[in-house]
Amino acid sequence: MAFFIFGSTAFFHYFCSMKLYGLIGRRLGHSFSADFFNSAFKDKCIDARYCLFEIPEIGCLHSLVAENPNLAGLNVTIPYKESVIPFLDSLTDDARSIGAVNLIEFAGCGDSLKLIGHNTDAPAFRNMAEPLVAGLRRRKALILGTGGAAKAARFALDCLGIESVLISRSSRKGTLSYNQLDNDQVSDAGMIVNATPAGMWPDTSYSPPFPYQWLSPAHVCIDLIYNPATTTFMAECAQKGATVKNGLEMLIGQARIGAGIWGL
Numbered sequence: 094m095a096f097f098i099f100g101s102t103a104f105f106h107y108f109c110s111m112k113l114y115g116l117i118g119r120r121l122g123h124s125f126s127a128d129f130f131n132s133a134f135k136d137k138c139i140d141a142r143y144c145l146f147e148i149p150e151i152g153c154l155h156s157l158v159a160e161n162p163n164l165a166g167l168n169v170t171i172p173y174k175e176s177v178i179p180f181l182d183s184l185t186d187d188a189r190s191i192g193a194v195n196l197i198e199f200a201g202c203g204d205s206l207k208l209i210g211h212n213t214d215a216p217a218f219r220n221m222a223e224p225l226v227a228g229l230r231r232r233k234a235l236i237l238g239t240g241g242a243a244k245a246a247r248f249a250l251d252c253l254g255i256e257s258v259l260i261s262r263s264s265r266k267g268t269l270s271y272n273q274l275d276n277d278q279v280s281d282a283g284m285i286v287n288a289t290p291a292g293m294w295p296d297t298s299y300s301p302p303f304p305y306q307w308l309s310p311a312h313v314c315i316d317l318i319y320n321p322a323t324t325t326f327m328a329e330c331a332q333k334g335a336t337v338k339n340g341l342e343m344l345i346g347q348a349r350i351g352a353g354i355w356g357l
Contacts, residue, residue: 112141113163114355117154117177118170121145123294123320125341126168129348139357141165151176158208166355167197168348171290174241181210188212191248193241196351211354214245217346218317219252222284225313225338226253231283235260237301239268242317243288255284262302271302279307285330287316292324300325310334319344 116126130143146157151173158164169177174193178184181197188194194210201207226232234250234257236243243259250257264270269278279285285308291299303326308314314330317340327337 111163112165113144113161114141114166114168115144115146115164116168116170117146117148117151117157117173119147119149119172121147121170123318124170125320125344126348129345130352133352133357137357141357151180154180158206165199166351167199168351169195169197171240171242175244178210180208182207184210185212187215187248191215191241191244193244195241195245195347196354198354211351212245212248213347213350213354214242214343215249215252216350217343218246219249220346221338221340221342222246222249222315223253225315225336226250226255226284229255229283229313230311231281232256233282234258234284234286235274235279235282236286236288237261237303238288240288243286246286246288246317250284250286257286258282260301260303271304274304274307276304276307279304280309283311283313285312285314285335287314287318287324287326290318292316292321292326293318294320297321298325300329303329305329305333308333308335310336312336313338316340317343 127143127145134141174195177194188210191212195214196211198209200209232255234255236246236257237260239259239261247257259268261268289301291301308330312335314335314337316324316326318324319339319341331337
């Protein structure tokens with residue numbers, strides 16, 4: 094898999110003749126997005142390329158766009174799904190409600206170019222979770238994390254009629270800490286969603302500090318991480334008999350939704 098840092102003169106000249114799409118984030122070694130899109134472009138004979146843009150801070154976005162005039166669309170991943178919003182010209186209603194963006198649509202060109210923020214994580218998570226939700230005996234969820242992915246999952250679960258609570262390392266208004274969780278709260282939830290990067294490649298030995306001892310076969314546990322395919326979080330949950338699922342289906346789903354927005 095190829096990695097590119099924006100601003101490379103050789104990179105610009107090599108790809109200047111084709112449409113360019115990509116993913117922006119700080120560390121992208123875990124991402125399958127380039128392989129997915131470039132395979133699709135090849136299969137469909139689309140003259141385009143998808144690249145990974147590791148940028149040190151979100152303020153680099155405008156420079157990235159200016160230095161690559163053939164850019165036609167971007168995905169956004171951690172840690173920029175929320176901080177990208179002030180750099181965009183507008184948001185869709187769902188992205189505004191969620192408070193996070195994972196896809197940027199490029200509308201117009203030149204001086205009239207507008208960057209429009211979308212959230213395709215939410216519908217992709219909803220499509221993935223809906224069959225699992227149908228079998229839940231307890232229609233409550235605990236979402237581990239408070240970032241953009243967690244917000245998208247919460248929005249999707251709300252659309253499915255599932256009440257959810259965000260869990261973080263420290264408590265604040267509307268958020269519980271891991272230390273505040275007890276047997277009753279875990280047992281009362283039918284679904285646990287890991288929306289943190291804990292356990293993502295290459296730091297695969299990590300997992301959220303969740304009280305796994307209170308899980309049971311009645312729980313459905315979803316990890317939004319897809320690399321590795323089985324995370325430490327999933328393994329811990331499976332040991333307690335819970336149904337587990339990783340985030341690969343969500344990744345593919347949001348990519349397909351995004352391709353439609355980009356007109357591919």
